[in-house]
Amino acid sequence: MSNFLELVKSRRSVRTFDGRMPENSVIDELKTFSEGINNPYGIPVRFVFLDAAEHGLSSPVLSGEKQYVSACVSKGKDADVAYGYSFEALLMKAHEMGLGTVWIGGTMPREKFEKASCLADDEVMPCVSPLGYISKKMSVKETLMRKGVKADIRLDFEELFFSESFETSLTKGKAMEAGLFDALESVRLAPSAVNKQPWRVVMDQNAAHFFVKHDKGFTTPDYDLQRIDVGIALYHFERELIEEGRNPRLETNTPSIALPQQMDYVASYRW
Numbered sequence: 001m002s003n004f005l006e007l008v009k010s011r012r013s014v015r016t017f018d019g020r021m022p023e024n025s026v027i028d029e030l031k032t033f034s035e036g037i038n039n040p041y042g043i044p045v046r047f048v049f050l051d052a053a054e055h056g057l058s059s060p061v062l063s064g065e066k067q068y069v070s071a072c073v074s075k076g077k078d079a080d081v082a083y084g085y086s087f088e089a090l091l092m093k094a095h096e097m098g099l100g101t102v103w104i105g106g107t108m109p110r111e112k113f114e115k116a117s118c119l120a121d122d123e124v125m126p127c128v129s130p131l132g133y134i135s136k137k138m139s140v141k142e143t144l145m146r147k148g149v150k151a152d153i154r155l156d157f158e159e160l161f162f163s164e165s166f167e168t169s170l171t172k173g174k175a176m177e178a179g180l181f182d183a184l185e186s187v188r189l190a191p192s193a194v195n196k197q198p199w200r201v202v203m204d205q206n207a208a209h210f211f212v213k214h215d216k217g218f219t220t221p222d223y224d225l226q227r228i229d230v231g232i233a234l235y236h237f238e239r240e241l242i243e244e245g246r247n248p249r250l251e252t253n254t255p256s257i258a259l260p261q262q263m264d265y266v267a268s269y270r271w
């Protein structure tokens, strides 16, 4: 198994921290890493590292966190998808460094975080994450929250991935034969808002077409949290293929595939 898939399997959202502030050297390493993050859309994402006490920041679902990172992006086409890709690159790096994180897109005093991030008029700040050391014991509210969204469960492979059209599910066996099992498994295990797992992928030879299956209540005038989820999925898929020595390139040419209801095309990888 690749290092990346191992990393994906060992990640979970963390909402209970041990109360320690990460060392300056750790935050500096993450800052340096964040400055080098790009996404296939070429849309810059601005990361802001925030001391919780200094800015009076907290979230009702978290405890013991001392540090946050917020991410801002200019409003525009595909900004949400690019945002998911770039922020996930940072959060997977934090996980690799031994820090706990959780995407927070709803359960926060948004105005306070936007002010602390010096949000510009043409920008949005869809999500933030705490950065800290994981507490040995989960808080009761974290345990309840995980149960509420069935956080340890994912949809089956066959419900998410398809072959040539949405009519035919892609079996695990076929994915293995095509050498795509680990990349798709990295997508399947990714985090998503309310664990809805809105990504759907139709495989066609050396292309993977990514779609979003919309649920109600995730869109705002400037971004769609479920397209952010698909951006996260794109990052996982691309990173796994690169680790396997392939060279995936993103394109946005809508394929002629008949769409079920609530489904929209996002982007495709070819390699």
Ligand SMILES: Cc1cc2nc3c(=O)[nH]c(=O)nc-3n(C[C@H](O)[C@H](O)[C@H](O)COP(=O)(O)O)c2cc1C
Binding pocket: 011, 012, 013, 014, 061, 102, 103, 104, 105, 106, 107, 108, 127, 145, 149, 150, 151, 152, 190, 191, 192, 193, 194, 195, 225, 228, 229, 232
């Ligand atoms: C875009 C996005 C927004 C999220 N917003 C919140 C949030 O506001 N509050 C929260 O507690 N968790 C939030 N989550 C975390 C999800 O609930 C979590 O990823 C999902 O339940 C799966 O659990 P896991 O990450 O432990 O695998 C969000 C996740 C994503 C990707």
